[in-house]
Amino acid sequence: MKISCVGAGPAGLYFAIVMKRRNPNHEIVVHERNPAGTTHGWGVVFWDDLLATLRTNDPDSARAIADQAVPWSGQVVDVEGQPPLHYGGGGYGICRRRLLQILIERALALGVDIRFESEICEPSQVADADLIVAADGVASQLRRHHADQFRPRIEAGRNKYIWLATTRQFSSFTFGFVPTHAGWVWFHAYSFKEGASTFIVECAPETWNALGLGTMVADAELRVLESIFAKHLDGHELISRDSHDNRLAWSSFRTLVNRSWHADNLVLIGDAAHTTHFTIGSGTRLAIDDAIALASALSEHDSLARALDVFELRRHRALARVQRDARLSAEWFENLPRYIRYNAPTFFTLLLARRSRLLKRIPARTYLYLRDRFTRLTDRTASPFARIGGPAHAFGSKANVGPAGPSLESPAVDAVSAGAG
Template sequence: MKISCVGAGPAGLYFAIVMKRRNPNHEIVVHERNPAGTTHGWGVVFWEDLLATLRTNDPDSAQAIADQAVPWSGQVVDVEGQPPLHHGGGGYGLCRRRLLQILIERALALGVDVRFESEISELRQVADADLIVAADGVASPLRRHRADQFRPQIEAGRNKYLWLATTQRFPSFTFGFVPTSAGWVWFHAYSFKEGMSTFIVECAPETWKGLGLGTMRADAELRLLESIFAKHLDGHELISRDGQGHTLPWSSFRRLVNRRWRADNLVLIGDAAHTTHFTIGSGTRLAIDDAIALASALSEHDSLPRALDAFDRRRQRALARVQRDARLSAEWFENLPRYIRYNTPAFFTLLLARRSRLLKRIPARTYLYLRGQYTKLTGRAAAPLGRIGGPAHPFGSRAKCGIAGAEPGTPRH
């Protein structure tokens, strides 16, 4: 089969790798519009289950990824004015640029033709391909050519966020919340390589505007953020990929849902097909799962249309729960004042349960009370979200038992 894959992110590259391993006779070209070594963001986060999936599908790249991954242990919530609270678990961080290098090197070794600075914005540019895989991101140019069939819906989130890095080491996945004169500002941080951590800043649009964020030079804005998070950074700097004199690239998260993922011989994977909010930490995992599922469907069916239809159905079902959880998680942070008024143990309970549909529908105090009553009646702690990404069964959402959580608390004011 002659395959054109547009986009050299984790989805496109891993699909090319898996397809080549299944059949070396496939002719696969991966087109990437950016120069080699260009990427957005800093680090990615994942868990042991992803490493197990990688080992099953391509042991060579899995080992390289495992060798480069930096483990982090547990989760920490640090609300200014209260003692930090720790929760168990753990995962891995990895430099996104290094992840892409590993996948590129592996794809090339298998005979994939990877072409940088090769922009594909029109279907006619790859018209000779039997299969066109659009792995070209949330703003996918190829998807627009079949928008009437894909029927994409894009909704902008309310909060502002900024993806930075810091030389401060965060050995645990850390949520830090700091009050300012304009409202709360918080960060999500984790180590992704020696001496470097991802540091995502988030706040409500009113706070963003009130602090003058997005209006000043990048260097001045970084100094302001460093002063806000001075206690957490302990003298370390914040780093942006944007040069001096530019404004920082603040964004509002774009939630994307497509009614269909295939149109004729064009199929969507990764962020071109779906997005899930960064607060559940599943983007890389879902991109790779898409790649594997598409390769499997193509191997299982002799007919390309049947294979693509099977892939579409399978992944749409798999993503329905994840996208719902991601939406609830994003909305929880968009309504932070509703929860942060509680003491840290109760707030952490609410944070871990942010995917609960029940929590969205009732007052937080009532949710905490019901959760406490459940524990008293059953002798078992109602399960909050056990980690920032992956399967979730929070109390009020078909909860499973056995994960201990913080006891309900009372509002601080």
């Protein structure tokens, strides 16, 4: 099969790798519009289950990724004015640039043709391909050419956020919440290499406007954010890679859903097909899963149309709950004042329960009371949430497994089994 893959992110590169491993005779070209070494973001977070998936599908790249990953242990929730809370669990971070380099090197070793500074805007540019894989992100140009068939829907979230890094290495996955005169500002941080951590800052748009964020030059704005999070940064600086006209690249998260994922011989994977809010930390995992599922469907069926139908059906089913959980998680942070007024242990319970459909519909006190009664009456623990992107479901969802959190009156919370993000 002759395959043109547009986009050299995790989805496109890993698809090329697994397809070449299944059949070395496939002729695969990966087109990337940016120069080699260009990437966005800083670090990628993942867990043992992703490593297990990688080892099953390509042990060589899995080994290289595991060697380069930096482990983080436990999680910290730090609400200013209250003692920080420390909990168990753990995972890994890896520099996104290094992850992509590992995948590029592996793809090249398998015989994949990778062409940088090769922009593909329309299917006619690769008309000789049997299959065109659009892995070109949420703003996919290829998707626009069949918009009437894909029927994409993009919804912008309410909050403002920015993806930064810091020279402080956070040994635990850390949530920090700081009050300002304009409202709460918070961050999600985790290490991704020695001496560096991802540092995602988020706040409500009213707070963003009142603080003058987005109106200053980049360096001045970084200094403002460093002063807000001075206690957490402990003298370390914040770093931005992306800026526009010397302004920091603040965004509102765009949730993308496509009615269909393929049209003719063009198929969408990764962020071109779907996005999930960064607060559940599953973007890279889902991109890898898309790549594997597409390669599997193509290997199972001689008919391209049938293979793409099977791929789409499988991934729609697999993503239904994840996308719902991501929407609930994003909405929880958009309604932070509703939850952050409680004491730290209770707030943490509500933070972990943010994927519950019930929590968004009833007062927080009522939710916690019902959750406690559920545990007492059924002798089953009501899992608030296992971790970012994990399989556990909050009380109020269809399934309940895992350790219980505290009731409203509890002075402390039991340790949970893995990090949240």
